[in-house]
Amino acid sequence: MMLLAIEQGNTNTLFAVHDGTDWIAQWRAATEASRTADEYAVWLSQLLDMRGLSIGALDACIVSSVVPQSIFNLRNLARRYLNVEPLVVGDNVRLGPAARIDKPSEAGADRLVNAVGAHLTYPGDLIVIDSGTATTFDVVAADGAFEGGIIAPGINLSLQALHEAAAMLPRIAIQKPARVIGKDTVSNMQSGVFWGYIALIEGLVARIKAEWGKPMTVIGTGGVVSLFEGATDSIDHFDPDLTLRGLLEIHRRNTHMGA
Template sequence: MMLLAIEQGNTNTLFAVHDGETWIAQWRAATEATRTADEYAVWLSQLLSMAGLALGALDGCIISSVVPQSIFNLRNLSRRYLHVEPMVIGENVDLGIEIRIQKPSEAGADRLVNAIGAHITYPGALLIIDSGTATTFDVVAADGAFEGGAIAPGINLSMQALHNAAARLPRVAIQKPQAVIGTDTVSAMQSGVFWGYISLIEGLIRRIKDEFGKPMTVIGTGGVASLFENATTAIDRWDHDLTILGMLEIYRRNPHFGKQ
C-alpha cells in the first residue's frame, strides 16, 4: 500500500505518504480554497519526484478537511491523477468511535481524527490540545469516545486581531519573550499574547480536569504547538503526528475503498 493522506486545516494543508510500514514523506502547503486539482498535481508531482516517488505509485488516498469548498478539488486530484476514489472523512466513513456530544455532526473532522490517533497511541482518558488557526481542547474517554471540549481563537488570530483593531500597534512575530514585563511595544505585545496563551492553556486544562473528575493525559499537537514546548508543564506529551496516525487508522478501518 502507498497511501496519500491529505490533512487540510484553515491555514496549512499537509500531504503525507505512507508505504504500509512507515511515513516516508511529508509536505505542507498554504491552504488555498481555489487551488485546482491540476495545480495540486503539478506541485505534488515535483515533490514526489524529489523524494524518488511518483503519483502513479500511490494507490490509496484519504482526505480530512475543515474547508468544504476545497474537497471538490482534492477529490479530483485523487480521481484524475491517482486513479483512486478517495476516502473523505465525514462522508459515510466509519470512524469506529462513539461521539458523545449533543450534535455529533458538528464535530470537526480534525478533532475526531486527533481523538482516534491519540486513543490508539496513549492509554486512558486524554485531553488533546491542538494549536492551529483555532486552539481546540478535546476530551477522549478511556474507551476512545469523543466527549467534546473547548475551542478558542488561535494565537496567530489573536495577534492579528490586536494589530487590526489598534491603529498604533504594529504587526509583530510571535515568539517566546525573554521576560513577562515588556519594555517596549513589541516585547509587550509578544509577552501578552504568548504568556496570555500559556495561561489560557493552563487554565482550561485545570478546569477541564476538575470537571472531568478522572485522571487524564494531556497531549499537545498542531501546527504551532512547537511554540509552547518547554513553556508549560501542564502538557504531558507533545505529538505532532496525531492527525496522520488517526487518518491511517481510519483508512485501515474502511478497507472497501480502492481503485476505480
C-alpha cells in the same frame, strides 16, 4: 500500498505519503479553497519527483478537511490522478466509538482524527490540544469516544487581530519573551500573546479536569503548540504526528488492512 494522506486546515494543508511501513514524505501548502485538482496535481507531481517518487505510484488516499468547498477538488485529485476513490473523513467513514456530543455531524474532521490518533497511542481519558487557526481542546474518553471540548481563537489569529485593529501595534513573530513584564511595545505584545496562551492552556486544562472528575493525560499537537514545550507543566506529551497517525488508523479501519 502507497497512501496519500491529506489533512487540510483553514490555514495550511498537509500532504504526506506512507509506503505501508513508514511516512516517507511530507509537504505543506497554503490552504486555498479555489485551488483545482489539476493545480494540486502539478504541484504534488513536482514534489514527488524531487523525492524519486511518482504520482502514479500512489494507490490509496484519505482526506480530512475543515474546508468543505475544497473537498470536491481534493476528491477529484484522487480520482483523476491516483485513479482511486478517496476516503473522506465524515462521509460514512468508520472512526471507532461514536462522538458523544449533541450534534455529531458538527464535529470537525480534524478533531475526530486527532481523537483516533490520541486514543491509539495514550491510555485512559485524554485532553488533546491542537493550535492552528483556532485552538481546540478535545476530550477523548478512555474508550476512544470524542466527548466534546473547547474552541478558542488561535494564537496567530490573535496576533493578526491586534495588528489590524490597533494602528500603533506592529505585526510580530511568536516567541517566548525574556521577561513577563515587557519594556517596549514588541515585548509587551510577545508577553501578552505567549504567556496569555500559556495561561489559557493552564486555566482551561484545570477546568476541564475539574469538571471531568477523573485523571486525564494532556497531549499537545500542531506546530504552534510546540512553541510552548518547556513553558508549562499542563501538557504531558507533545506529539506532532498525532493527526497523521489518526489518518493512517482510520484508513486501516476502512480498508482490507483493518479486516
